[in-house]
Amino acid sequence: MNYNSNENKNFSSQISRRKILKYGRSGLATGALTLAASCQKENVKQPQTTPTTSAKINTSSEMSPDNFFEILMAGNKRFVENQRTSPNITRERLTEVAAGQNPFATILSCADSRVPVEIIFDRGIGDLFVVRNAGNIATPEEIGSIEYGTFVLGSKVLMVLGHEKCGAVQATIAGEPVPGQIGSIVAAIKPAVEITQGQPGDPVRNAVKANVIEQIKIINSSPVITQLIQESKLKVVGGYYDLDSGEVSIVSEKVGVA
Numbered sequence: 001m002n003y004n005s006n007e008n009k010n011f012s013s014q015i016s017r018r019k020i021l022k023y024g025r026s027g028l029a030t031g032a033l034t035l036a037a038s039c040q041k042e043n044v045k046q047p048q049t050t051p052t053t054s055a056k057i058n059t060s061s062e063m064s065p066d067n068f069f070e071i072l073m074a075g076n077k078r079f080v081e082n083q084r085t086s087p088n089i090t091r092e093r094l095t096e097v098a099a100g101q102n103p104f105a106t107i108l109s110c111a112d113s114r115v116p117v118e119i120i121f122d123r124g125i126g127d128l129f130v131v132r133n134a135g136n137i138a139t140p141e142e143i144g145s146i147e148y149g150t151f152v153l154g155s156k157v158l159m160v161l162g163h164e165k166c167g168a169v170q171a172t173i174a175g176e177p178v179p180g181q182i183g184s185i186v187a188a189i190k191p192a193v194e195i196t197q198g199q200p201g202d203p204v205r206n207a208v209k210a211n212v213i214e215q216i217k218i219i220n221s222s223p224v225i226t227q228l229i230q231e232s233k234l235k236v237v238g239g240y241y242d243l244d245s246g247e248v249s250i251v252s253e254k255v256g257v258a
């Protein structure tokens with residue numbers, strides 16, 4: 001699918017109209033659990049049909065998680081090709097989403113400063129619900145955040161995004177003592193390192209990709225997430241970000257296999 005800037009504008013205005021949840025300024029602090037429960041019915045509502053001049057994207061109700069995934073990846077293609085359109089960064093958009101957010105994708109990414117998520121997907125304010133930590137690990141807090149982004153806010157895509165030369169993975173492979181709480185990160189990444197030990201190819205690259213798959217497995221243990229998947233309301237994918245090219249490639253189960 002090809003999304004030009006006009007269509008992007010249309011898409012953006014459509015997803016902004018998906019008033020699944022008017023959160024206002026109340027934020028997470030005031031009873032997210034209550035809201036999650038009370039919004040269950042609202043959350044499954046399909047977006048309203050919206051008058052538009054676009055031939056390709058007429059209503060967001062016609063759009064599947066696959067469609068949103070294509071839109072996400074189209075943004076990365078623009079970034080790679082240096083054709084960024086920088087959608088949804090206007091003052092108007094700021095005002096629009098201040099009333100409520102409907103991010104179409106939730107992304108668990110590494111905190112690495114070289115992986116600025118909105119930039120590498122060429123998206124703007126209110127488009128992506130981004131959860132980050134070193135090593136993109138699915139701790140209970142991160143899973144809760146992901147459940148919030150998908151179940152409550154209605155994201156149709158969930159991506160776990162690892163990246164080239166991830167320091168957290170490198171530290172885990174090195175196996176040296178680490179200071180402070182960094183050990184908890186290393187412990188979470190260790191299974192991926194063990195799985196890929198002895199495999200052909202670059203051990204860091206293999207472990208990063210295996211870690212993406214392992215974290216997805218952990219996330220999939222959430223009944224909230226599995227329900228969304230079963231109802232075809234959510235697409236879960238693994239991604240690998242190349243620091244040199246800026247490209248996000250899809251990580252499959254066959255990681256580490258030459």
Ligand SMILES: [Zn+2]
Nearest residue numbers: 110112166167
């Ligand atoms: Zn990293």
